[in-house]
Amino acid sequence: MNRQEYIAALEKGLEGYSGEFKKEILDSIAEHFAEGAALGMSEEEIAEELGDTGEMIAELKEMAGERAEDKEAEKTLPHGENRPAPERRSSGEDSGSMNPAPTFVIETLMSGADVRVRKGTELSWEYIRESRGLSLLSAASGILEKLFSIRTEAEIWTEESAGTAKLTLRGGSGKLNVTVPDEVRNLRVSLLAGDFDTEELELDSLDAGSRSGDVAVRGIRAGEIRLKSTAGDISADSCDAASAMEIGSTSGDVKAGTCTAADLRIRTVAGDIEVTGCGAKSFALQSTSGDVDVTSCGAVRMSIQTTAGDVKISGDLSGELDAGNSTAEVTTVAGDIHYQAEDTNYTAEIKTLAGDFRNKAGLPSERSGGVLRIGSGSRHLMFKTRAGDITVAK
Helix, strand or coil, X not given: CCHHHHHHHHHHHCCXXXXXXXXXXXXXXXXXXXXXXXXXXXHHHHHHHHCCHHXXXXXXXXXXXXXXXXXXXXXXXXXXXXXXXXXXXXXXXXXEEECCCCEEEEEEECCCCXXXXXXXXXXXXXXXXXCCCCCCCCCCCCCCCCCCCCCCCCEEEEEEECCEEEEEEECCCCEEEEEECCCCCEEEEEECCCCEEEECCEEEEEEEEEXXXXXXXXCCEEEEEEEEECCCCEXXXXXXXXXXXXXXXCCCCEEEECCEEEEEEEEECCCCEEEECCEEEEEEEEECCCCEEEECCEEEEEEEEECCCCEEEXXXXXXCCCCCCCEEEXXXXXXXXXXXXXXXXXXXXEEXXXXXXXXXXXXXEEEECCEEEECCCCEEEEEEECCCCEEEEC
16 A cells, blocks of 8 residues: 555545544654655555554544444444344453453553563453553554543453454553463454563464554464564564564564574564574564664574665574575665674675675685675575675674
8 A cells, every 4th residue: 555545545534523633644644654755665665564544543533432343333244144243341340351262352542551461370351550641652653642642541341252352451551461371372462552561372373562662572482473563662582483473663673582483574664673593494684774683593594684774693694494505685775784603604795886895704705797705605695785884704
């Protein structure tokens, strides 16, 4: 979805609201597109970072005191077949429990509350009320903060339907502690402004994000792990994803340590990326203006891309994963590249247009056309930059 399509979808979804209200929202969205373009992002990438237009419209309506979804539509399937609406009720309490379900959803609306999830014997929750005087932060770099503030009073809603249990916190800026039993296989978390923290869970999938808060996970074992924040930092430690691990942040930093996955992907716009002791068959890191620091990570295929950020790699890039056939490609536009490893069993291709190259590894080199090759080992490395310097060292 490009800029025009994104703004048109929002404008249509906000029909019926005052012209002044719509103008402020749409002007803020246009400003966000301009800021992203200045960082070198495409319109499609900016739209992805802003998030789904339907979710944003629903949040605006929730914040305006309206239900985002039509109640009658909840009761009808797309082909007209009637179904019972899920039970949705206000708990009226600061603690409680729900029937465990394969999928458990936690969301916060108009709230700056932090959420902490731990393993337990039942699906239960406890809300600790605090008053921190926070102002609202939201997905599109403060699009809504001019319009609303976090509600002082917290209201907790629970909703149960076939296969899914949902806990919604509206308002407040305290702490929500949740325990999940083994019956919960899929955990979905969507926070507005608070931090999310969890550890030592075994799941089929974890999908967690916070618009402006930090996200921290430790010891998670799952088929898929997806973590996202717009303005907060993200950390993943000692996690194992049998399939994919995807981490994305707009302006926050990302740190991953001793994580494994078949497919590991990390992307930031302005935040730095730091990866230590991680292993994957396919390994992709991308940042627009943030720096990338990789230490002792193993991969069969590794790709690192930045526009203005520097890239620093130290330690072996193959680890225990197919040491004889691993490949790595590092590309920057204006950032420097520094590679340092004791093991010199590699052949590196060096390409730079305006930058300098320093061979501090003492490896033999030869030039063919515009490509400089150093070393004669079995692993294949490629370092490319337009204006940055490249250094290879032991």
